[in-house]
Amino acid sequence: MFLLYAVYGNVMTVEPEIKITSKPLSGENPIVLMGFPGSGLVGSIALQYLVEQMEFNQIGNITSKYFPPVAMMAKGVINVPVRIYENEETVAIVADIPIHPMICYEVANGIIDWLSTFPVREVATIAGIVTNEPEKRVFGVATQEEMLERITDHTVILPMGSISGIAGSVLTECKIRNIPGYGFLGETVATPDPRSAAAALNVLKVIYGLEIDIDPLLEQAEEIEATMHKLAEEVQSAEPMQKKENLPMYG
Known part of the structure; x- marks a missing residue:
């Protein structure tokens, strides 16, 4: 197992901000996909589905003293909220917990530090972007202009704007370190999509x-969608009764 305590250069801090416990990546030139909860939970839904359908193997976990004090559970078995999976030349980092804006830099820096010890080909983050349109387009960005040609036919290139949260921090770290990076932002709403x-x-x-x-x-x-529609109908039918029950009393 590979244990990393927030490595900076070749120095390990005594009190780790980000701790990665993992086997070394086995691929010769792997791509790394990352999905964290955000708008519509697009990234975490997409990558969790990917690792299940393609039968990725879990090779490691990421923990931090700054993460929420939560242990995830499935069918009675505890699972670490941020996990590392691998399938031949593809690595997936999947999170079940949102990363607070105050620690996005530390998390992104720690992950890219660790990835930099391997011959990673490129990094791609998957996230959501809230719009008022129902089309479910996918918007694309890249860390280098010449990389856009590869995704132009498959995404809508964002002309201007900003990417917040952990996805933005990861892409910034890739840009600084000259690691090819892509961002794929699924058009979504605030609910799981x-x-x-x-x-x-x-x-x-x-x-x-x-x-x-x-x-x-x-x-x-x-x-x-059917469940949400049913819940919306139940809420609407309950509102008139709530208004009636909440009428003020006089005398």
């Missing part, structure tokens, strides 16, 4: 040649 995650996966599927079936994720989207 499997359709946007599916759209982002379709882009990854084409660009990286991933063999993955998106249809089950779209079926999941229909189930979530």
